[in-house]
Amino acid sequence: MRLGALLAAVCLVVAGPSRADEAFVTNQSSDDLSVIDLASGKTLATIPIGGRPAGVAVSKDGARVYVTSPEGKALNVVDAAARQVVAKIDVGGGPLGVAAHPSGSLVYVADWYAHKIHVVDPVARKVTGSIEVGLSPSGLAVTPDGKLLLSADRDSNEVSIVDVASAKRVAQLRVGDRPFGVTIDAKGERAYTANVATNDVSVIDIAARKVVGSVKVGDRPYAVALAGGRGFVTDQYQEQVSVFDLSSLKPVATIPVGEYPEGIEASRDGRFVYVSNWFSNTLSEIDVATLKVTREMTTGNGPRSFGSFIRVTP
Amino acid sequence: MKLQLLAAAALVLGAAGAADAHGPTRQKTEQKVEINASPDKVWKVVGNWLDMSWLPPVEKTEGDAAAEKGAKRKITLKGGAIVEEELNQYAADKMMYSYRITNVDVKVLPVSNYSSKIIVKGEGDKTTVTWDGAFYRGFPNNDPPPELSDEAALKAVSGLYRAGLDNLKKKVEGGS
Numbered sequence: 001m002r003l004g005a006l007l008a009a010v011c012l013v014v015a016g017p018s019r020a021d022e023a024f025v026t027n028q029s030s031d032d033l034s035v036i037d038l039a040s041g042k043t044l045a046t047i048p049i050g051g052r053p054a055g056v057a058v059s060k061d062g063a064r065v066y067v068t069s070p071e072g073k074a075l076n077v078v079d080a081a082a083r084q085v086v087a088k089i090d091v092g093g094g095p096l097g098v099a100a101h102p103s104g105s106l107v108y109v110a111d112w113y114a115h116k117i118h119v120v121d122p123v124a125r126k127v128t129g130s131i132e133v134g135l136s137p138s139g140l141a142v143t144p145d146g147k148l149l150l151s152a153d154r155d156s157n158e159v160s161i162v163d164v165a166s167a168k169r170v171a172q173l174r175v176g177d178r179p180f181g182v183t184i185d186a187k188g189e190r191a192y193t194a195n196v197a198t199n200d201v202s203v204i205d206i207a208a209r210k211v212v213g214s215v216k217v218g219d220r221p222y223a224v225a226l227a228g229g230r231g232f233v234t235d236q237y238q239e240q241v242s243v244f245d246l247s248s249l250k251p252v253a254t255i256p257v258g259e260y261p262e263g264i265e266a267s268r269d270g271r272f273v274y275v276s277n278w279f280s281n282t283l284s285e286i287d288v289a290t291l292k293v294t295r296e297m298t299t300g301n302g303p304r305s306f307g308s309f310i311r312v313t314p
Numbered sequence: 315m316k317l318q319l320l321a322a323a324a325l326v327l328g329a330a331g332a333a334d335a336h337g338p339t340r341q342k343t344e345q346k347v348e349i350n351a352s353p354d355k356v357w358k359v360v361g362n363w364l365d366m367s368w369l370p371p372v373e374k375t376e377g378d379a380a381a382e383k384g385a386k387r388k389i390t391l392k393g394g395a396i397v398e399e400e401l402n403q404y405a406a407d408k409m410m411y412s413y414r415i416t417n418v419d420v421k422v423l424p425v426s427n428y429s430s431k432i433i434v435k436g437e438g439d440k441t442t443v444t445w446d447g448a449f450y451r452g453f454p455n456n457d458p459p460p461e462l463s464d465e466a467a468l469k470a471v472s473g474l475y476r477a478g479l480d481n482l483k484k485k486v487e488g489g490s
Contacts, residue, residue: 028339028340029341029342052338052339054338054339070338070339071338071339071464093456094338094456096338112338113455113456136335155335219402237402237412237414237429238403259431259446260448278340278342278448279342279446279448302340302342
């Protein structure tokens with residue numbers, strides 16, 4: 001038993017450094033992707049992308065990172081471990097939001113101009129279908145069970161709920177004005193949209209297909225992260241993150257971050273929230289327990305990280 | 315009458331779309347100038363929210379005297395074009411304010427969803443003024459014409475800031 005414990009300790013030590021999360025940050029102005037080690041805060045690699053990268057989705061197994069190039073009209077498939085673009089799939093239009101199905105077999109790409117979602121087979125490297133949604137779909141998210149896809153249709157002021165199996169929209173929910181990011185909780189029960197024009201977050205009961213609440217936040221909210229029973233919202237025009245309680249839907253705090261905070265996501269263990277500051281070219285780390293910024297890391301120029309950008313290394 | 319209603323609805327929808335829709339790539343610019351004067355002296359000029367006469371194309375500035383969040387100003391340019399703006403934040407203690415454009419013709423400034431911040435920092439007789447802008451191109455859809463492209467937007471705003479800051483320096487240092 002003693003030996004067992006010792007071995008386990010050795011394994012932990014060995015596994016320690018390589019198990020740190022990594023952030024894959026889309027830098028729109030410098031046209032590349034920063035890979036940042038969240039343990040050391042150092043940039044491990046900068047991967048050239050092109051086409052003004054914006055949207056990002058890390059596959060569930062952490063092997064692939066999908067990056068949209070809205071000006072290049074393409075979806076880039078990145079080998080996360082090799083730090084290389086392995087495919088550039090032409091999808092046309094204005095690809096922006098992106099989400100990976102938990103099975104790994106499908107990737108959804110929102111077309112900002114064509115008002116539909118492209119269904120992409122990342123292995124065959126081609127578009128296999130499309131799903132009609134509302135106007136200017138932006139943020140996308142798939143429920144953890146892989147059955148439903150949610151799309152924030154910015155210019156319809158709606159969220160579309162799509163049945164993945166039939167690739168058909170099954171519900172349209174009126175949310176606040178100009179919803180941009182959409183985030184689903186770990187149980188797949190609720191979804192949260194950041195509504196750019198009404199400065200609030202809409203709370204959706206996914207099973208009931210109903211908006212069950214809304215929370216006032218700061219100016220021009222971009223996206224929502226969930227950690228420690230709280231919602232964290234980037235307020236682009238206020239250089240801050242608004243925090244609210246997920247049960248009471250009451251405001252808890254505001255945390256000053258960099259200028260034009262945009263993409264935001266919690267670490268898998270829920271201890272930290274990471275924020276891309278588009279104007280400042282930094283990634284802020286927020287301690288979920290103390291609600292304080294603990295670190296500022298340097299990114300490329302114009303980090304947006306719109307989507308899921310944190311990879312848990314295997 | 316039905317047709318009229320429809321036309322009116324289309325107009326309203328069209329207007330709302332034009333105001334809010336934008337391209338996929340936000341642009342940014344930052345311009346600075348060093349002025350040989352105290353920060354207080356520079357802020358006296360820059361911080362006067364209702365006098366943009368230091369910016370060369372400006373003819374007159376009118377609006378809400380109380381410089382606070384939500385205050386509005388209307389800037390008339392030489393030649394008659396109008397730019398409407400709204401204060402986002404005004405902090406005299408930090409010598410900064412931020413604002414957004416609520417209405418401008420893309421023929422005047424080829425941008426949309428424009429927001430900006432101007433900040434004065436310095437010590438003794440050396441002051442730096444930093445002017446930051448964030449905006450989308452003037453054309454909200456795919457494949458913009460050259461005059462409404464990302465590059466055109468960036469060039470226009472950077473050029474405007476440069477001209478403004480250089481003139482500000484001249485004005486403050488010249489004592490006029």
